[in-house]
Amino acid sequence: MTHAVLGIIGGSGIYDLPGLEDVREETIQSPWGEPSAPLTRGVIGGLPIAFLPRHGKGHVFSPSDINYRANIDVLKRAGVTDLISLSACGSFKEELPPGTFVLVDQFLDRTYRRESSFFGKGCVAHVSMAHPVSPRLHVHLAAAAEAEGIAAVRGGTYVCMEGPQFSSLAESLTYKEQGHSVIGMTNMPEAKLAREAEICYASVAMVTDYDCWHPHHEAVTVQDIIRVLNSNAGKAKALVARLARDFPREHEPCPIGSDKALDTALITAPEA
Ligand code: ADE
Numbered sequence: 366m367t368h369a370v371l372g373i374i375g376g377s378g379i380y381d382l383p384g385l386e387d388v389r390e391e392t393i394q395s396p397w398g399e400p401s402a403p404l405t406r407g408v409i410g411g412l413p414i415a416f417l418p419r420h421g422k423g424h425v426f427s428p429s430d431i432n433y434r435a436n437i438d439v440l441k442r443a444g445v446t447d448l449i450s451l452s453a454c455g456s457f458k459e460e461l462p463p464g465t466f467v468l469v470d471q472f473l474d475r476t477y478r479r480e481s482s483f484f485g486k487g488c489v490a491h492v493s494m495a496h497p498v499s500p501r502l503h504v505h506l507a508a509a510a511e512a513e514g515i516a517a518v519r520g521g522t523y524v525c526m527e528g529p530q531f532s533s534l535a536e537s538l539t540y541k542e543q544g545h546s547v548i549g550m551t552n553m554p555e556a557k558l559a560r561e562a563e564i565c566y567a568s569v570a571m572v573t574d575y576d577c578w579h580p581h582h583e584a585v586t587v588q589d590i591i592r593v594l595n596s597n598a599g600k601a602k603a604l605v606a607r608l609a610r611d612f613p614r615e616h617e618p619c620p621i622g623s624d625k626a627l628d629t630a631l632i633t634a635p636e637a
Contacts, residue, residue, distance in 0.1 A: 367616040370413045372445035372564070373605055374436070376452035376551060376571075378594035380418045384409050384606040391415075393442050397434035397483075401426055404443055409609035415443040419452075419551060428528045428550035434480055437558040446616040446624065447502055448559050449608070450568040451601050453594060454523065454549035455531075455576035455585055457541040463593045466515060466600070467547055467570040468506050470498045471522040473540075474553040478527060481554035483561050490561070490630040497556045499565035499623045506567055509608040515600050521546030523570050525553035531585055537578040548576055561630075565623045569604065571597040 373382060385407030392403040405416040417436055420426050440448060454467070461467060472494075474481075484490040503519070510517035524540050526532060528550040532540070540548060547570045559566035573593040577584035618624065 367446060368413070369446050369612060369614055369616040370415060370444040371609055371612060372440045372443070372448040373414060373416045374448065374450045374555065375416065375418045376450070377420065377424065377590070378453065378598040379451050379601055380422065380424070381405065382407070382414065382416045382605060383602055384609075385414060385416070391443065393439040395435040395438040395442070397438050398432050400435040400439045401431055404439060406443070409606055412609045412612050412614065413444070414609060415440055415445050429478055431551065433554050433558055434483060437555065437562050437564070441562045441564060445564055447499070447565045449502070449506065449605065450552060450555060450566065451605075452549050452551050452568065452570060453573045453590055453597065454547040454570040455574045456547055456572045457537070457545055457576065457578065461518060461546060461572055463572050463574055464597065465572045466510060466517040466604070467521045467572065468503055468510070468517055468519050469521045469523040469547065469568050469570050470503060472497055472553055472556055473522055473524045473545060476525055476527045476553050479554055481557055483558065487633070488631070489633045490627060491632065492560045492626045492630040494557060494560060496621050497560065498567050499619050500621060501617055501619060502565050502567035505608060505612060506569065506604070509604055509611060512611070513603050513607050515604055521570070523552050523568065524548040526550055532576055534577050537576045541578050547572060560623060560626050563624050563626050565619050569601065571601060573597065
């Protein structure tokens with residue numbers, strides 16, 4: 366039996382977790398380089414938590430400059446079995462206005478200048494990303510949102526763009542036309558690396574704006590995002606606290622095998 370350890374990656378506006386008890390900072394060395402920050406360790410209702418602010422203390426790492434490999438690696442070394450990503454996003458749907466939480470279940474990876482695998486020359490592996498979100502974690506998140514009275518939409522595709530500039534109108538209209546739900550800059554390669562590390566992953570995409578496609582809203586600016594960010598952050602912290610209190614103390618095997626993704630992924634011969 367494996368004890369559950371819940372990892373939380375905080376995005377823009379989420380640089381700490383107020384509900385944590387027995388708080389301590391932990392610096393874990395990684396062969397992949399420096400993570401965004403030391404981990405904040407603690408417990409909520411007895412459940413061990415490891416928190417990492419993705420953009421670093423003081424929001425110093427732009428999405429392209431985040432060391433995603435080191436971040437996932439230190440969370441794995443901290444024993445994290447289940448990982449929740451919290452991030453701000455723009456919306457492609459009228460019915461997903463700013464303030465909405467979307468429990469996304471698919472990703473479209475449009476990033477192009479990030480290290481996106483732990484594998485490569487010498488040790489080759491191809492994990493499945495058909496279903497990037499762990500369905501069990503998704504259900505726990507939905508239940509926590511309901512218990513806290515937080516409106517959360519279940520399912521949707523998150524387009525992960527490289528940034529740091531926002532999308533052009535042509536890009537925004539294309540993604541909308543394709544039927545995607547939200548856009549952000551950080552969930553990839555995070556979700557891919559979590560899968561390679563055999564950590565169950567789920568993402569809460571918190572809408573701050575309508576990007577630039579909406580005829581009755583100005584194109585998104587950082588000021589718009591910051592205006593919505595603080596109320597989203599308050600709700601996200603309540604969501605995490607509830608999730609942690611209600612979370613099973615023993616790690617539940619992932620129904621789609623996220624937690625043993627490498628069983629079927631390694632292609633390099635062991636003796637190579
Ligand atoms: N994060 C928040 N809003 C965004 C948007 N419109 N595009 C990309 N990332 C975002």
